[in-house]
Amino acid sequence: MSAPEEVANTGLASATALRRFAPLLLLAAVLAVLCVLGFELRPYHRELAIVFFINVIMVTSYRLITTTGDWSFAHVVLMGAGSYGAALIAKHAGLPFGVVVPMAGITAAIVGAAFIIPLLRTAGFGFFIASFAMGELVRLIWVKVQFPFGGTRGIINIPSPEIVGLRLSPPVPFYFTCFIVMLAAVFIMWRLDRSRIGNAWKSIHSDDLLAECVGIDVARYRSLAFITGAFFAGIAGALLAYRMGSIDPRNFDLTTMIYLIIWVVVGGTTTFWGPIVGLVVVTIAFEWSRPLLEWRPLMFGGVLIFFLIFLPGGLESLFPKVGNALRTPPGQQFQRLRTWFTTFASRT
């Protein structure tokens, strides 16, 4: 083999290696940055990051349910079920953080199981509306029932989180607690997404009659997705309850649910990472728009409409385009831009 050929080959090998390991490197870099930020962030931003971690669990678990084609409007209420579960268990049973969090997940999963039984009879828009009604029903129970839910005032004085004598409530430990729980939750959901079970969920979205006919029990798998999603929403709810120290029904109202939908629509649900990208972008936009507080609902309404009309696939639908643009030589890119421009000009 001649020298230049060898160089070309190693160059090619390293290029493919780079492509294979690039996502891993990116992930490692993001994790490293988040670890450093845990210590370096100012208190306000650290709080933001904690809420962000909780929301990552929310968008990822919501997306897990949408892979079957079911768009639920009850996800935030299921998170609430986790919060209430965690608050009541921590307060009255005095169990430690490490036990309470999974139990909160199970509480939400049980409420989710009760929701999905009647919801299985609906699909599409019917599912959306019916899940909203069921969620409101549960939320109104929290509002109306004094014992044990505390009515409109909710539950206060939730004990601070502790694990084997370690206090997790100070900002830095709590940042890392949420970070680790988020990583574990996202990892588990990522594994599920890529498994045969994940493919069964997606096949139901694609063609539920065909899925049923090749042996996939559609009702069972829709339930499994909904209950798994509810479990992780419950985990997120437990973290939220511990962070705030008190919860009330307003934390889980329609506004929060609409934000969840905005994050997911902006990011897109086809890929696993789409909703997280949507969450990052909208969270940043949300912080920048703080001076325009009164205009914000209008602005986000506009954003939602913009995405639904012009970018229905969400930001994730831009990933391949960006990838292509990076791979094309600049000369060709210029050519493409010119063709686009001339067709555009001739149209107008």
Place this chain on the structure above:
Amino acid sequence: MSLLEVRKLSKRFGGLLAISDLDMTVEEGEIRGIIGPNGAGKTTLFNVISGTHKPTSGDVFLNGDKLTGLRPSRIAGKGGVRTFQRSAMFSDFTVLENVSIARHLHARESLFGAIVGTARGMEKANEGRALEILEFIGLTAFKDELAPNLSHGHQRALGVAMALATEPHILMLDEPVAGMNPAETERMTDIIRKLRDEWNITILLVEHDMKTVMGLCESITVLNFGKKLAEGVPAEIVSNPEVIEAYLGSEDILGDDDFAA
């Protein structure tokens, strides 16, 4: 014992009796055709046998097991699987992935197994079987193609491949050659014959293309207005005056020279 037994089956849609008091048996190893004018209840019969629709009354048995009232996924588990008239597929997946997903019944995975990834060996075996099926159907060259990118004929073949992936005893084909060109039709008939001869799968098929039905099926059941009009070997069916009567005026059947002869 017959492989498939339909007893006093009726299916009513509002005021329409799509199937009325139908009795039918299919023996193991048969290639049975179901024909009849439009609206005779052929597809409804498929829908009821495969569990897509529940019958109004009557029962269906497969290998002596009662299928009535079971969901299609359970019936597929007992060995009865159907294909669709339309090109049915999982559009976001490649051809190989479509067949792999259809191996669901033979690749049970627990939630825990999915998370820790214990099922790798099983998935290897599964993919091997899926490739075998694609090879047999003649889609190996397209295995990494997205399913919607296939031609119409190949999409229909993929439908059969997915049905085979469930390892059925009886395969119900709903118009398997509809919309195919002569070469594709030839290939599909060949596949169906091999499925019976080499894979020991009993075939039940609904088809409008008379040439295919007469050439492929050893016995034929004729439906008209949801009732059984006649049953027998192709030669008997062709010369049956009642059958001719039922098809009178229907250009696609009686207009066919093969049939009139």
